[in-house]
Amino acid sequence: MSLTIERLNxxxxxxxxxxxxxxxxxxxxxxxxxxxxxxxxxTLLRTIAGLQxxxxxxxxxxxxxxxxxxxxxxxxxxxxQRPVLFxxxxxxGNILFAYKKKNLQNMDEVHSVMNEMGLVGKEQQSIETxxxxxxxxxxxxxxxLTEPRLLLLDEPLSALDVDLRRKIALEIRSxxxxxxxxxxxxxxxxxxxxxxxxxxxxxxxxxxxxxxEE
Amino acid sequence: xxxxxGRSVPVALYLSMILxxxxxxxxxxxxxxxxxPFQAILHLDEHPLGTDAITFTFAQAIxxxxxxxxxxxxxxxxLGRYEWKRIGIIRAALTLPFVTPTVVAAMGFLALIKEGGxxxxxxxxxxxxxxxxxxxxxxxxxxxxxHIIALLLAxxxxxxxxxxxxxEPKISTLPPRYEDAFRMLPAGHSRWNRALYFWWPMLKTSxxxxxxxxxxxxxxxxxxxxxxxxxxxxLEALMAVEGGAAGIPxxxxxxxxxVLGGATLQGLVLxxxxxLAGRWQRQQSNEIELVSEGYLRGxxxxxxxxxxxxxxxxxxxxxxPLVLMVFSSIRIRDRTSDSYRWSFDxxxxxxxxxxxxxxxxxxxxxxxxxxFGCLVLSCLLGFFVAQTIHALExxxxxxxxxxxxxxxxLPLALSGVMVGxxxxxxxxxxxxxxxxxxxxxxxxxAMLTTPFVVRLLLPAMREIDSDYDDAGRxxxxxxxxxxxxxxxxxxxxxxxxxxxxxxxxxxGEFGASWILLRSGAWDTLxxxxxxxxxxxxxxxxxxxxxxxxxxxxxxxxxxxxxxAERFRTHQGGGF
Numbered sequence: 091m092s093l094t095i096e097r098l099n100x101x102x103x104x105x106x107x108x109x110x111x112x113x114x115x116x117x118x119x120x121x122x123x124x125x126x127x128x129x130x131x132x133t134l135l136r137t138i139a140g141l142q143x144x145x146x147x148x149x150x151x152x153x154x155x156x157x158x159x160x161x162x163x164x165x166x167x168x169x170x171q172r173p174v175l176f177x178x179x180x181x182x183g184n185i186l187f188a189y190k191k192k193n194l195q196n197m198d199e200v201h202s203v204m205n206e207m208g209l210v211g212k213e214q215q216s217i218e219t220x221x222x223x224x225x226x227x228x229x230x231x232x233x234x235l236t237e238p239r240l241l242l243l244d245e246p247l248s249a250l251d252v253d254l255r256r257k258i259a260l261e262i263r264s265x266x267x268x269x270x271x272x273x274x275x276x277x278x279x280x281x282x283x284x285x286x287x288x289x290x291x292x293x294x295x296x297x298x299x300x301x302x303e304e
Numbered sequence: 305x306x307x308x309x310g311r312s313v314p315v316a317l318y319l320s321m322i323l324x325x326x327x328x329x330x331x332x333x334x335x336x337x338x339x340x341p342f343q344a345i346l347h348l349d350e351h352p353l354g355t356d357a358i359t360f361t362f363a364q365a366i367x368x369x370x371x372x373x374x375x376x377x378x379x380x381x382x383l384g385r386y387e388w389k390r391i392g393i394i395r396a397a398l399t400l401p402f403v404t405p406t407v408v409a410a411m412g413f414l415a416l417i418k419e420g421g422x423x424x425x426x427x428x429x430x431x432x433x434x435x436x437x438x439x440x441x442x443x444x445x446x447x448x449x450x451h452i453i454a455l456l457l458a459x460x461x462x463x464x465x466x467x468x469x470x471x472e473p474k475i476s477t478l479p480p481r482y483e484d485a486f487r488m489l490p491a492g493h494s495r496w497n498r499a500l501y502f503w504w505p506m507l508k509t510s511x512x513x514x515x516x517x518x519x520x521x522x523x524x525x526x527x528x529x530x531x532x533x534x535x536x537x538x539l540e541a542l543m544a545v546e547g548g549a550a551g552i553p554x555x556x557x558x559x560x561x562x563v564l565g566g567a568t569l570q571g572l573v574l575x576x577x578x579x580l581a582g583r584w585q586r587q588q589s590n591e592i593e594l595v596s597e598g599y600l601r602g603x604x605x606x607x608x609x610x611x612x613x614x615x616x617x618x619x620x621x622x623x624x625p626l627v628l629m630v631f632s633s634i635r636i637r638d639r640t641s642d643s644y645r646w647s648f649d650x651x652x653x654x655x656x657x658x659x660x661x662x663x664x665x666x667x668x669x670x671x672x673x674x675x676f677g678c679l680v681l682s683c684l685l686g687f688f689v690a691q692t693i694h695a696l697e698x699x700x701x702x703x704x705x706x707x708x709x710x711x712x713x714l715p716l717a718l719s720g721v722m723v724g725x726x727x728x729x730x731x732x733x734x735x736x737x738x739x740x741x742x743x744x745x746x747x748x749x750a751m752l753t754t755p756f757v758v759r760l761l762l763p764a765m766r767e768i769d770s771d772y773d774d775a776g777r778x779x780x781x782x783x784x785x786x787x788x789x790x791x792x793x794x795x796x797x798x799x800x801x802x803x804x805x806x807x808x809x810x811x812g813e814f815g816a817s818w819i820l821l822r823s824g825a826w827d828t829l830x831x832x833x834x835x836x837x838x839x840x841x842x843x844x845x846x847x848x849x850x851x852x853x854x855x856x857x858x859x860x861x862x863x864x865x866x867x868a869e870r871f872r873t874h875q876g877g878g879f
Contacts, residue, residue: 160777190781
């Protein structure tokens, strides 16, 4: 199994957001979780990534427990709803953030990923001039260079128009499949879920009896 | 635990830096006078000049603040409302006076009002009160009314930038649809109603904040009073001049009473004023959305004749004293023939240090060394104090955050002279040998500038989206790496502004430096100007030399101002 989550519990101010949640992902599998806004999808992804503290439960990645590790030590990539690009760097500078030290930078690898993402020629471009789709591509390129063991996609396409959303969804699927990176994609758009996922889970299947709306 | 400890150390260091010398100073004065600070306020009238100083301080501060608003509001309105060519240059020229060191401002106004100056040649003699001003003076029956007018004008000149900085961004970034919607209502049909029921509620927090800060700066005015109204006393000027005799047991106890009571009264007034300003600023920060200023300017169009004339006059008013000061450094009056000649003699003498303990290069070196030390200390402390307040806010420890926030503002309630006296009297008790320490003036300078650093960095820290930190964590960066590679670059514009303003304020700081350095060998440029101006004026080069030194100081300050302006973001209103 790529990812195993057992009896995961997360609460805010005494209110249960995730209650005894279980989830399994097989190797290279892309799972889409469909659910309404505010049901706890983002909390689930943030907890897997280590950005949100959990109350109890086990999270294992490649059969290795990771729930007691810091976020920065889990080897998980995440795309947020809004592309997070650093305004003080251009496109290439943002992508090079994948490397913690300058001497680790592999420019061949960078060019190859930029080519794959259709970003060649935009290296020196200011991030303010990028469209929403281009910005998410830059973030994805940056994450791919960190060679994540799991990718979490928190509605990264929600701000794009329908046509572009579908196009990029297919591109993301193809990239993940070519690299065999398992992923969890959360969305409230069933059409997008159909396009990108190997398996679609409704929030009610994950949290029977749980609140649909927080 | 580690993070909490790490944060507590700089905050504790900062608070002890402010509080320890002041507490020791108060302790010493209480010991010498035998009364507590509040009792000392009631004994202020025992000093021969005490009552007059209190009356004049309040009167001139209120008048200055009112006059500044009356003249500043139309300028802020015109500037914010219409589309101006080269708006950046106009705005920089109009806000220049605020970063001008007070000594430079005093020299600039002297150049304007002195015998042979521009106003004098127009028949307005504010210095000796002859002609028109003499008639006015005898009509209103106030002694030295020419001096008072000069002082009020200088305060208006100095603080006009505050009104513009606080009010103009609000006008230039308010979405036009709000006013459009109000115009459609019956109450919005007349200009008067729109001013009263729309613009006043929209702008009142900014206008009142500008009024309070102008009041504070006028209340604590020292250099301008010293040189423009030499026969009048503000509490600040009186404490500065008399303060040298304070804190000595059995000797001139009235002076110790004056310093203790004056500083307490001044501290209470300033604290009250700051509390009001802080309340209004908090209201201001959670108001409506803003649009880009270019959008609104395009919407309201180009200015009419009245607005053009007003902005032109304001720009001339802002620049005239500075330009005249430069001219006065090379225009030498020959007393025997009562004529003028052009010469660089004053510059030559200033650079050689003929009339001063130190030459201009030596004083400039001292000033820059202190300014750099102040920059390092205030930026480091200010950054960590702001980060602590922000971290406490993030952890929902709101009350503790507010407490640290108020403490960090404390030096704003202390004037330069009060801080100088605090350090002087406090250090005398703690460690007298520190008086032979070259770097001592960095301490009061950093005390005075750190609150500005906190005020600049804290809003910027609040605005940084937590997604940036999350993205850094996802990329595997440690807390230290995230701080260096993400947080610091995101805060770079505000850090540059804070660093430049710290240096500029330190370069121009006069009150505290004057108290600590006036008899030392480490004179700064402002102290050097004062030294020259204290000499008898029979030597024709005395004033031009002071003008030359002030010009050097002005150039250094403006260089830093240009750097700060390049990085300043123009929204919301404030320092």
